[in-house]
Amino acid sequence: MKPTQPDAQSIAVVDDDEDVRKAVHGVLRSAGFLPRAFASAEDFLHSGQRSQTACLIADVEMPGMSGLQLQARLAEDGLRIPIIFITAYPDARTRSRAMNAGAVDFLEKPFDNDILLARITSVLAS
16 A cells, blocks of 8 residues: 555544544554544644544644644645544534634534544545
8 A cells, every 4th residue: 555545544644632633543553543643733733643534523723723724724734634623612604614624524523423423434435
């Protein structure tokens, strides 16, 4: 497999909350995905995993670079990774910004694991 091709099962989880990262990582692993967890957007950007990532799950609000800033940076770099945002602080304006910029979904914490898995499965099938 070429290193520039995303692995259909590789899902990146970017969240500053360790408990959320561990929980989502566990759910994804048990569903047969290959999750990679990152504590910040910067960690993800410097990981070398961008081109191998089939789907990105990112928190909206994080110290340093926010999830929306990460989304913009990936777009600037020409990477079209499907992004599912998760947030504990939902508001219509932020949701609208994320979706208008190409996010595939915007889930409020705590979210239903089955809904998250259904969204990922849908994204990967398209």
